[in-house]
Amino acid sequence: MLGRLVLVAVACGVIFAGMLLPVAGGIALAARDGSQSFTALPNVLDAAPLPQPTILLAKDGSRIAEVFTENRTSVPLSSMATPIRQAIVAIEDSRYYEHGGIDLRGTLRALKSNSQAGSIRQGGSTLTQQYVKNTLIVNARTAQEREGASARTISRKIRELRLAIAVEQKYSKDEILERYLNTVYFGDGAYGIQAAAQRYFGINASELNLAQAATLAGVVQQPVGLNPRRFPVKAQARRNVVLQRMVDLGYITADSATKASKISLSKSLRITEKRNGCTTSYAAYFCDYVLSFIKKDSFFGETAEDREAFLRRGGLTIKTTLDPALQAAAQKAVDTAIPRKDKSRKAVAVSSVQPGTGGVLVMAQNRIWGTSGRGKTTVNFNVNTKYGGSLGAQAGSTFKVFVLAAALDQGLPITTTLNSPSSRTFTGFVDCTTGAPFAPYRVQNSTGSGTYSMKTATANSVNTFFVALEKKTGLCRPKEIAEAMGVTQATGTPLKRVPSFVLGSQAVSPLAMxxxxxxxxxxxxxxxxxxxxxxxxxxxxxxxxxxxxxxxxIRPAVADAVNQLLTSVMTIGTGKSLKIGRPVAGKTGTTNENAAVWFCGHTPQLATAVWIGDPRGGQRYPIRDITINGTFITKGYGGRLAGPIWRDVMVAGLKDQPVIDFTKPDPTQIAGLQTTVPDLRGLDPAAAFAVLTTAGLKGEVGQYRVQSTQPENTVAYSYPGRGAYVTSGRVVKIYLSDGTTPPPPPLPTFVIPTPTPTLTPLPTPGQTP
Structure with a gap:
């Protein structure tokens, strides 16, 4: 008991000191140089912004969603009807315009009650104190700060009193009232008077009449227990208490109060729903990705707490890169291919990205946002785990592009040919960083065997060719290229340098691809x-x-060469049935045992990746011997299942866009491209070599000079000769003139034949001539 009395005495001392401050003009504070002043307002209360809704807009300016932690729209005091300003003062702090932030009568009354309990049981708080408490809670950056701002302790109350005095000395009464009415919670998710007026009555705060204002003022005491929508009878009784208090204080007449009290609250309510969050958006998964992106990107704050606070404060307009028309087309494509509640339970995810900008144009999947039930999920199959995605899925042969790029970058000719049997066990792979050998790796083809070039192997996705090519490039460079292009494992861990890399054995996300x-x-x-x-x-x-x-x-020429190879997939290979009426590059992907299928492809204006698999686990539930959307599938392949979805998205995305072809690879940088031997006659060796280099060829001077009409030490002729078709990187021999004109060829000798006389045989004896 003695301990409680001491605690109360200390608290009273602080309170009385605070009460004297407005009267004494801060005399005591003036004597405390260097100490924290009661008027030193912490940054957290210095015009701290209140949480407001954030709006997400699509690329065309249309609304995707509105999200908020607190449904609030701040308005000036002039936009709040007079009855609500009077009602809230009457019921919450009738001496508001008389005290300096602390109401001594109310505080002493509360202290008496609290001293008996040993903790805070009764408020006695002024509007200013309530504003301080609400603001500290709203602007708390950590759970510990939020707990400290609302803890029912005497130390918290003392701090609140001190800050209330500081607020009163910094702001006018009307400014504090405005801030309070924009901060306080009115139940049913409505923060601030504007949101409350719209929620319960479907009007603005400026339009509130007496009965409505008294209702809302009465809710503040118990926002949950006096919720007008859930407990209209209790809320109406509390409203009438407010009306009587307004009569007692002279704000309204008894007649006005009587008329207002006769209005049925339940009949006057006009509950207005306000959609919050991504769950009801037509692009729910993209919307969630945007919010997750903000929480993870340092642009929006140095720490996770900073970024969370940034989102919680809201009031933002986020102009996204989403193309709403293309999103609708993509959603239609995935839902048509595999309906959301299809018995196969297979999932489809598609992401589209704008080359050269990184703008995410599409993010769709054949699911509805939800926590339970067939066809519902909160997992975004398009993105990495940290953005709310899954653990990813093996990418299959779509990874072959990275080994192609590595090979071309290292100077292997685009005409490289390799023997590619139907199956082969590869040995000799080593870890490119440690030199440790890998165990023998056995690979099989599903598309053919024989001798293939880069072009035909890419078109037909020949596994043994690409593993052999990967052995030539080594395991480091393909991984470096993939990661430089934004691909990691979906969990965020780096890609592994393993022989199976080229066959897409690692789990990634569609957006990364x-x-x-x-x-x-x-x-x-x-x-x-x-x-x-x-x-x-x-x-x-x-x-x-x-x-x-x-x-x-990577060098533009390398990318150009890869694009050229990928166009063969669409013209003579596994994607030849997916033409879209313009030059296009693509690659199919089918993982081991048909666990998942992919199609990735692009034009210069649009890149799209499509994945189909089973969220329960593709190895356990493969795309084999299964009915999908009414069609029995013996074995699923990327070109047959994912490809048509990709085609539909690309056709929609490129509608009305100009046809742009890929840039042809530069033969000076890519070996094996077809080129023509230029005319070098009359050029000196240096000039001839420069011309050959421009044509993607190499020069070599022949061992002997020749007679020629060309000047001495200039090119007389080359081998292969001018106009011949050869592959880039080939050596062309040039033969120099010795400066002597070759003698003219001898004139032809014509022999005039001597006429042969006609001989008449002599007559034989006895004959008459």
């Missing part, structure tokens, strides 16, 4: 995927947007 193929489309320039083009704050000030960090990660 779309990003990588967009890099080839942009001729080797990689831009990381960014779902927004601009973020504008509540004051209309542009904050910009995170950078896509666009930079060249």
């Amino acid at each position: 779309a990003e990588a193929y967009a890099t080839f489309a942009a001729r080797g320039t990689h831009c990381r995927s960014v779902p927004m083009s601009e973020v504008v704050d509540r004051d209309g000030i542009s904050l910009g947007a995170p950078s896509a960090d666009c930079k060249e990660v």
Whole structure:
């Protein structure tokens, strides 16, 4: 008991000191130089912004979703009807305009009650104290700060009293009332008077009449227990208490109160729903990706707590890169291919990225946002785990592009041919960083065998060719290229340097693959995927947007050559049934045992990746001997299942866009391309070599000079000769003139034949001539 009395005495001392401050003009504070002043307002209360809804807009400016932690729209005091300003003062702090932040009568009354309990049981708080408490809770950055701002302890109450005095000395009474009415919770998810007026009555705060204002003022005491929608009888009784209090204080007449009290609350309610969050958006998974992106990107704050606070404060307009028309087309494509509640339970995910910018244009899957039931999930199959995605899926042969790029980058001719049997056991693979050998690796083809070139092997996706090619490139460079193009394992861990890399044995996300193929489309320039083009704050000030960090990660000529090889897939290979009426590059992907199928492809303007698999586990539930959308599938393949979805998305995305062909590879940088031997006659060796280099060829001077009409030490002729078709990288021999004109060829000798006389035989004896 003695301990409680001491605690109360200490608290009273602080309170009385605070009460004297407004009267004494701060005399005591003036004597405390260097100490924290009661008027030193912490940053957390210094005009701290209140949480407001954030709006996500599509690329065309249409609304995707509105998200908020607190449904609030701040309005000035002039936009709040007079009855609500009077009602809230009457019922919550009738001496509001008389005290300096602390009401001594109410505080002493509360202290008496609390001293008996040993803790805070009764409020006695003024509007200013309530504003302080609400603001501390709203702007708390950590759970510990939020707990400290609402803890029912005397120490918290003392701090609240001190801050209330500081607020009163910094702001006018009307400013504090405005802030309070924009901060306080009115139940049913409505924060602030504007949101409450719209929620319960479907009107603005400026339109509230007396009965409505009294209702809302009465809710503040117990926002849950006096919720007008759930407990209209209790809320109406509390409203009438407010009306009587307004009569007692002279704000309204008894007659006005009587008329207002006769209005049925339940009949006057006009509950207005306000959609919150991504769950009801037509692009729910993209919307969730945007929010997850903000929480993870340092552009929006140095720490996770900073970024969470940034989102919680809201009031943002986020202009995203989503193309709503293309999103609708993609959603239709995935739902048509495999309906959301299909008995196969197979999932489809598709992502599209704009090459050269990193803008995410599409993110669709054949699921509805939800926690339970067939066809529902909160997992975004398109993205990496940290953005709310799954653990990813093996990418299959779509990974072969990275080994192609490595081979061409290392100077292997595009005409490289390799013997590719139907099955082969590869030995000799070593870890490119440690030198440790790998165990023998056995590979089989499903598309043929024989001798293949890069072009035909890519078109037909020949496994043994590509593993043999990977052995030539080594395991390091393909991995480096893939990661430079934005591909990691979906869990965020680096890709592994293993022989099975080229066959896509590692689990990745569709968005990462779309990003990588967009890099080839942009001729080797990689831009990381960014779902927004601009973020504008509540004051209309542009904050910009995170950078896509666009930079060249492979030489343009290498990307051009890969694109040329990938076009063969669409003309003579596994994707030949997926033409879209313009030059296009693509690659099919089918994982071991048909666990998942893919199709990735692009034009210079658009890159899209499609995955089909089973969220329960593709190895356990493969795409084999199964009925999907009414069709029995013996074995699923990327070109047959994922390809048609990809085609539909690409056709929709490229509608009304100009036809742009891929840039032809530069023969000076890519070996094996067809080129023509130029005319070198009359050039000196240096000039001849320069011309050959421009044509992608190499020069070599012949061992002997020849007679020629060309000047001495200039090219007389070459082998192969001018106009001959050869492959880039080939050596052309040039033969120099010795400066002597060759003698003219001898004139032809013509022999005039001597006429042969006609002989008449002599007559034989006895004959008459």
